Amino acid sequence: MKRKRWIAAGIISTCLFGVSGTYAxxxxxxxxxxxxxxGDINIGIQEYEVKDGKESLYADPDGRLVLPSQKISKIPRITNYAQPCYVRVKIACTGEMLVLSEQDISGMPEAWIRAGEYYYLTDPLDTGESADVFQTVTIPEEWTETSSDQRLGITISAEAIQSDNFTPDFQSEQPWGDQETELCVHEQDGTVMEVQKSYQxxxxxxxxxxxxxxxxxxxxxxxxxxxxxxxxxxxxxxxxxxxxxxxxxxxxxxxxxxxxxxxxxxxxxxxxxxxxxxxxxxxxxxxxxxxxxxxxxxxxxxxxxxxxxxxxxxxxxxxxxxxxxxxxxxxxxxxxxxEEEIQEPGPAIQQLTAPKTGLTDPFVAVPLLLAGLAAVSTWILERREEKFGSKLPNLP
Structure with missing residues (x-):
């Protein structure tokens, strides 16, 4: 009976092996x-003049001779080379004895306002945009020969602050608040570049x-x-x-x-x-x-x-x-x-030749064939036990 149980277990095990599968x-x-x-804040300032109806860079940067009541074309222009920003300027007139006053400077656009010691541009400058500070300087008529051979200078200091995430209060005496000015060093020449972007x-x-x-x-x-x-x-x-x-x-x-x-x-x-x-x-x-x-x-x-x-x-x-x-x-x-379910083959099984039954899937046909052979072997053993009793001869 032990053989019967062993053979039956072998049949069940073989059948289960044949239909196993996994998910990958x-x-x-x-x-x-x-x-x-x-980004960066990068502005530059350059002086221009109108001469014979044409605008050009201001000549004679080291100075020129002027006369009382003479109106000089002098256009300081600030250009923004980087991110959009607000700008302000401080105008200082220097001289050995005489200095210019605000009344001697004209042609300042309405977008500039005076607050404290600075002039503030109320509109932000976009990248590549420029703004003129004033247009002309007039030499006072009261300057006589006693003022001859004296040197006169106008110094314009420009500062900028980013316009993004910043809102000046132009009704205040300090439109920029207590913002500190830092020196920003640039390694390039401030060339303005236009960049076109599209959303991706x-x-x-x-x-x-x-x-x-x-x-x-x-x-x-x-x-x-x-x-x-x-x-x-x-x-x-x-x-x-x-x-x-x-x-x-x-x-x-x-x-x-x-x-x-x-x-x-x-x-x-x-x-x-x-x-x-x-x-x-x-x-x-x-x-x-x-x-x-x-x-x-x-x-x-x-x-x-x-x-x-x-x-x-x-x-x-x-x-x-x-x-x-x-x-x-x-x-x-x-x-x-x-992944979709895939079938995994069981242990390698030697292919046996058997009559065709219409079953072509080896994972179904092979276990059924083995089961049939096991059943025949069991029947033979039972017949021999009935014939010979307990004295069962050894099988070849």
Missing amino acids: YYQDTVSVRNHIST TMMVSYEGTARNLVAVPEDFFTNLGTAMPGDSLSDTAAIRNTTDTEAEFFFRTEIPGELTEEERELLEQFQLVIQKEGTMLYSGTLGAETLQHPVSLGRYQPGEEGSIHFTLTLPAKLDNAYARRETSVNWVFSVRGE
């Missing part, structure tokens, strides 16, 4: 390199039968532009699953190993907030180590779409030491999607 999971990863830079849609997509994870464009910060102190820059990236199975998306960051110390410092200045449909996923610095571990963006059913919203903020009190810097960070997206 597909994984893919894609990385985008995001670049972000800080951000998307992370788990694609169809190929089961590839795709991210477009290659830089998710491309729409944000240049950041100025106090800026809050936002954008949205779509997430979608176009496969026929459920998929879970993950997100993490990588700090490029080739970043300099200054670039890493700038990453720490940016505050990053990531939300998924109103749910907070992360809030901290752009270079935080905690983001270097995968964060789930959720499970998406076949054909489902969603989005993540991210915001970068730069502190309003960031000083000129961080002007015109650039840094970058890698955003790594990954997906784990469930």
